[in-house]
Amino acid sequence: MQKDVQLTVVGKVFKPNKQKVLALNRCLNEYFKPVRWYLDFNSTSKIFLHSNRYKEAKRKFKLNTALIQTARDKAIETLKSFKENRKEKSVLWLKQISIRFDRRSYSFSKTTNALTPYWLTLSLNKREKVSLPIMFGEKQRLRIEEAFRSEWQFTTVEMVKREGVWYTHLVLKRTIKVEDSPETVIAIDRGERSLAVAVAILKSDQNKPVKGQFWRGSEIKKIRGLYNHIRRRLGEKKLLKKIKALKGKEKRKVNQQLHIIANQIVSYAMQFPKPIIVMEKLNEIRRNFNKSKNLNRRFHSLPFRKLQTYLEYKANLKGIAVRYVEAKDTSRTCHRCGHVAQVKGRAFKCQKCGMLYNRDLNACVNIAHALMRGMGWGSVIPLNSQVRLNAKSLS
Ligand SMILES: [Zn+2]
CATH class of the missing domain: 3.30.420.140 (YqgF/RNase H-like domain)
Known part of the structure; x- marks a missing residue:
């Protein structure tokens, strides 16, 4: 039996110039127009949205057809997760922080540039492309190297903006043979x-x-106990920002x-x-x-x-x-x-x-x-x- 395994490798866009940042910001803004537009039809059916709305979407939005399609997928995913968690959330909240590129709208390559050998090229719309140098941490770099050796397949790329900084999330896929006659x-x-x-x-x-x-999970208990203790002491002083940072560290x-x-x-x-x-x-x-x-x-x-x-x-x-x-x-x-x-x-x-x-x-x-x-x-x-x-x- 075969099974697909996915992995997300996160890298940071390394010192992009102002023009590139502006282009990405513009694209993000444009991208969420079709996402919101698709959401309005309140449908989680790809087939329905494609056959009824795709032509109109192509006319309406100044984006690549590939991006319009991933915007549709994003709308469907958002709606699905909203419907599944309805009890907890009563208002649909759209996180407008990322653009998804599929295989048709990006290329990723390795160059001889010693400082930043990894370059990601995105087609933002019919005329506009940007090339971005990407930096990886040590572990992430190993995965990327495996992908260049064809041990993983590149699938989609998610460009994510967090606190004004752009990151890239490369989604890799591998097909694994799993044992189907277990003993x-x-x-x-x-x-x-x-x-x-x-x-x-x-x-x-x-x-x-x-x-x-x-x-036993005793290490986890220790971590939890320690951070609870720190939080209680901070709580009196109401240093909310610090508490949030601690939460991330604990996690x-x-x-x-x-x-x-x-x-x-x-x-x-x-x-x-x-x-x-x-x-x-x-x-x-x-x-x-x-x-x-x-x-x-x-x-x-x-x-x-x-x-x-x-x-x-x-x-x-x-x-x-x-x-x-x-x-x-x-x-x-x-x-x-x-x-x-x-x-x-x-x-x-x-x-x-x-x-x-x-x-x-x-x-x-x-x-x-x-x-x-x-x-x-x-x-x-x-x-x-x-x-x-x-x-x-x-x-
Ligand atoms: Zn018994």
């Missing part, structure tokens, strides 16, 4: 007191989950830890033959969690969702597929007999079959089972026939 199911979940919990089930021995592991530090943990989970998965990762779909769970004790509040606001995103991306790069299952009562169901129990404390005790198990690991096993059922593995079949099935897969 180990790795289930990852949030734990009661841990950021993440993992357990593995091998196809060859489906009755015996192995190598349960916990990631970067937390993200860094999440990357480390995601890498560790991928390594964990790779110790098993042909792994596949499964997690619970996150939607309402978080809210339910929040109702629980105050004590856990800070911990449950840990960004597990972000961890999922990082993990999926990193796993895919290693050829590991990641699946999500709709799970119900994963923490209250006995993974051995299916009895839904009342759970208190850290241990899971089944009142029906007597199984005693770590509570978090039991939830993980249930998540693994949900995927195993979907893949037609033997574990949901009653115990006697299961033994027979396992024997078969061993031979």
Whole structure:
């Protein structure tokens, strides 16, 4: 099975002259005219907007056809995300900070210029082009070099203006082959007191989950605690700007830890033959969690969702597929007999079959089972026939 993986590389436009900056600013201004115009039709259908509005848009706006098309896509994305988050936001707020260029409207090349070898040329409208030198940080430069070696494909470029400075976001794509006949199911979940919990089930021995592991996330707790402390002290003086800067710093530090943990989970998965990762779909769970004790509040606001995103991306790069299952009562169901129990404390005790198990690991096993059922593995079949099935897969 193949899967597309995307990556965004951010670079800064290096000392552009005044004319270039003015041209970009003008283009940004022009660009949001068709975005707003498309938004007025209140449609999220590309086909509808294209067949009914495209000709008129071409007449109306002084932009490249390629830019008119990405403006339409931007309008659709804005409207979609607004509709999905309607409960939280009541007014559609259009962030007018970026222009999207597709493959037809930019070129990116490497020159022999020692200071800034990377040059981005954009066609802004039918007559106007600008060439901009781009600077990258060390990590970003490595990705760009990989792209020049054709390890990544260039897709779109987003020109972003932040606090008067122009940045470029190059979106790269790579097609990865992911394993489609897995031999180990790795289930990852949030734990009661841990950021993440993992357990593995091998196809060859489906009755015996192995190598349960916990990631406490204690570094993240420390970072959170520290910044909460600093903020409280600053709060009295109401230095809002400083508080905002601290928030950014905290976020970067937390993200860094999440990357480390995601890498560790991928390594964990790779110790098993042909792994596949499964997690619970996150939607309402978080809210339910929040109702629980105050004590856990800070911990449950840990960004597990972000961890999922990082993990999926990193796993895919290693050829590991990641699946999500709709799970119900994963923490209250006995993974051995299916009895839904009342759970208190850290241990899971089944009142029906007597199984005693770590509570978090039991939830993980249930998540693994949900995927195993979907893949037609033997574990949901009653115990006697299961033994027979396992024997078969061993031979
Ligand atoms: Zn039971």
